Amino acid sequence: MTPGQFLGFVGVVVAVVIAIIKFRRWSFERTPFPPEWISVLSRNIPIYSRLPLALKNQLNRHVKYFLRDKRFYGCDGLVLNDEIRVTIAGQACLLLLNRPTNHYYKLHHILVYPSSFVAARTEQNESGVVSQKHTGLLGESWSQGKVILSWDDVMKGAKNFSDGHNVVLHEFAHQLDQESGSTNGAPLLGAQSSYQSWTRVLSDEFEQLQKQARSGYSSLIDQYGATNPAEFFAVVTETFFERPIQLRRRHPELFEEMKSFYAVDPSEWVE
Numbered sequence: 454m455t456p457g458q459f460l461g462f463v464g465v466v467v468a469v470v471i472a473i474i475k476f477r478r479w480s481f482e483r484t485p486f487p488p489e490w491i492s493v494l495s496r497n498i499p500i501y502s503r504l505p506l507a508l509k510n511q512l513n514r515h516v517k518y519f520l521r522d523k524r525f526y527g528c529d530g531l532v533l534n535d536e537i538r539v540t541i542a543g544q545a546c547l548l549l550l551n552r553p554t555n556h557y558y559k560l561h562h563i564l565v566y567p568s569s570f571v572a573a574r575t576e577q578n579e580s581g582v583v584s585q586k587h588t589g590l591l592g593e594s595w596s597q598g599k600v601i602l603s604w605d606d607v608m609k610g611a612k613n614f615s616d617g618h619n620v621v622l623h624e625f626a627h628q629l630d631q632e633s634g635s636t637n638g639a640p641l642l643g644a645q646s647s648y649q650s651w652t653r654v655l656s657d658e659f660e661q662l663q664k665q666a667r668s669g670y671s672s673l674i675d676q677y678g679a680t681n682p683a684e685f686f687a688v689v690t691e692t693f694f695e696r697p698i699q700l701r702r703r704h705p706e707l708f709e710e711m712k713s714f715y716a717v718d719p720s721e722w723v724e
């Protein structure tokens with residue numbers, strides 16, 4: 454084979470591979486969204502029925518990709534089924550609507566426990582003494598491509614979409630935060646947001662929540678968010694999606710920053 458023939462052969466192989474990839478993507482896009490999955494979303498996530506049709510279609514598409522790409526594992530005897538997978542995917546993908554997304558590309562594994570699970574945590578006190586503490590958790594997000602969830606609490610969060618608590622939204626907000634390279638409450642912002650105003654507004658609001666937590670005042674935003682800026686972003690995400698009208702009224706600047714970042718206005722779904 455001459456060099457020219459070899460280059461021609463490589464060109465044909467590359468063209469065939471590209472055609473196969475395009476065909477697979479095209480046929481995947483054309484695969485209809487299973488009606489059973491629509492039933493699960495409608496039954497388990499009441500906010501799904503309130504989404505405008507265009508967003509509902511977008512969500513379905515994201516759910517399809519999510520379920521194709523992520524591996525689920527049942528822990529402590531939990532037997533996985535489509536209800537579990539679709540209920541988790543449906544809530545996780547709410548955070549992707551209207552935004553350029555690669556579907557949590559750093560996330561590969563989702564571990565699901567039947568209920569809250571115990572995790573060992575290493576803690577260091579002020580004198581430098583390190584100890585192991587066992588804590589009950591509803592969910593956990595790891596930077597190494599893993600999210601852990603309690604199925605009981607996934608369902609509680611999905612069914613009650615107005616109490617400001619949602620473990621799936623919380624852990625997947627951490628995943629978005631982690632995509633910037635560090636988990637610090639500063640995710641990669643889209644074209645609609647400015648880093649300057651994001652930093653100013655979120656820092657001020659975080660300090661305010663810390664003050665409220667210290668002085669024992671009540672707050673709309675769960676005071677677990679006062680732990681650190683990463684938890685603040687995750688907790689505010691829960692408030693933004695679940696209590697948008699209250700957040701807009703009591704923290705208008707914070708609401709606007711979240712609206713620019715998430716590119717949706719959840720207050721329109723509940724008003």
Ligand SMILES: [Zn+2]
Pocket residue numbers: 623627683684687
């Ligand atoms: Zn958290």
